[in-house]
Amino acid sequence: MIATHVRSANQPYSQVVAARESWDVSCRELLGADAYGAFNDLVQGLATLRANSSREGWLRIGPAFRTHRIHSLLLQSPFTRRAFEKPRGYAGDAETIDLIYALRLREGAISPLGQRLYSCEFESPACLSVRHRRIRLACEIDAVAADRPSACVLSLACGYLREAEVSVALRTGRTRMTAIDQDVASVSRVAEEYGALGVSARVGSVRDVVCGSLRRERFDLVYAAGLYDYLAEEIAARLTAMLFRTLTAGGRLLIANFTSALRDAAYMEACMDWRLVYRDEPQMEALLRRVPSREIADLEHFRDPGGNVLYTRLVRR
Numbered sequence: 001m002i003a004t005h006v007r008s009a010n011q012p013y014s015q016v017v018a019a020r021e022s023w024d025v026s027c028r029e030l031l032g033a034d035a036y037g038a039f040n041d042l043v044q045g046l047a048t049l050r051a052n053s054s055r056e057g058w059l060r061i062g063p064a065f066r067t068h069r070i071h072s073l074l075l076q077s078p079f080t081r082r083a084f085e086k087p088r089g090y091a092g093d094a095e096t097i098d099l100i101y102a103l104r105l106r107e108g109a110i111s112p113l114g115q116r117l118y119s120c121e122f123e124s125p126a127c128l129s130v131r132h133r134r135i136r137l138a139c140e141i142d143a144v145a146a147d148r149p150s151a152c153v154l155s156l157a158c159g160y161l162r163e164a165e166v167s168v169a170l171r172t173g174r175t176r177m178t179a180i181d182q183d184v185a186s187v188s189r190v191a192e193e194y195g196a197l198g199v200s201a202r203v204g205s206v207r208d209v210v211c212g213s214l215r216r217e218r219f220d221l222v223y224a225a226g227l228y229d230y231l232a233e234e235i236a237a238r239l240t241a242m243l244f245r246t247l248t249a250g251g252r253l254l255i256a257n258f259t260s261a262l263r264d265a266a267y268m269e270a271c272m273d274w275r276l277v278y279r280d281e282p283q284m285e286a287l288l289r290r291v292p293s294r295e296i297a298d299l300e301h302f303r304d305p306g307g308n309v310l311y312t313r314l315v316r317r
Contacts, residue, residue, distance in 0.1 A: 145169030
């Protein structure tokens with residue numbers, strides 16, 4: 001019994017030792033001819049390690065990874081560096097998302113290895129899903145504008161609102177947009193770049209919305225993409241109910257959330273210290289418990305092509 005206990009207690013430590021040895025190999029391979037293959041092997045290795053670790057064991061892996069020399073190599077990628085350093089105080093800020101869209105990178109600003117790593121990340125499942133999400137949001141805006149001339153749309157946690165560049169309805173003035181974000185810098189950028197399109201940008205937090213800051217406003221489409229990934233269940237459920245109340249009859253609420261299928265989760269957690277709340281269909285259903293079922297005309301869950309982002313669309317009766 002004592003020996004079993006000792007083996008169990010030492011297992012997380014043994015995992016870290018074995019992991020560090022594999023990262024030594026990854027360092028050599030990343031500097032070799034096939035950096036793309038080495039990077040993908042590393043990401044898959046971390047995913048396997050996360051899946052096979054206890055919670056305690058995995059919590060040891062992140063700090064160990066970030067003190068290994070492989071971390072300094074990976075930080076040569078502008079995407080990994082910004083996500084890890086969090087200059088605005090949180091992961092996934094609008095500048096980081098612009099890197100996913102290839103809207104921020106300046107030529108010559110990074111090392112050759114950093115460029116190769118950034119190219120690998122650019123084609124990762126997470127980044128592909130974020131770019132697909134941008135198109136999905138633009139399509140939702142255009143669809144509601146086609147049904148309702150001068151439709152009113154709300155984007156909560158809007159970031160830089162880059163779907164505005166893809167939406168035909170916004171570019172042609174066929175919808176009115178309210179964009180809210182807690183980040184003052186993001187709101188300023190949205191006002192500067194898209195104010196001429198009729199976008200009204202303002203600073204606001206989840207707490208503000210839950211406390212009723214939107215109670216007197218009505219929208220034909222409300223969406224939140226990249227927000228619910230950070231919200232605990234209770235606050236997410238309360239927010240969902242409050243957003244649903246702002247809908248007009250026939251109005252739509254669209255929520256996006258990364259799912260547990262995301263392969264990149266382990267890399268994000270270990271290398272970038274970037275942690276999301278992952279939700280699949282049962283967890284998304286649980287967020288609807290405060291929305292009166294009699295007021296729901298239609299409910300749909302669907303995933304993006306990679307299965308990495310789950311969308312929930314509610315239509316108000």
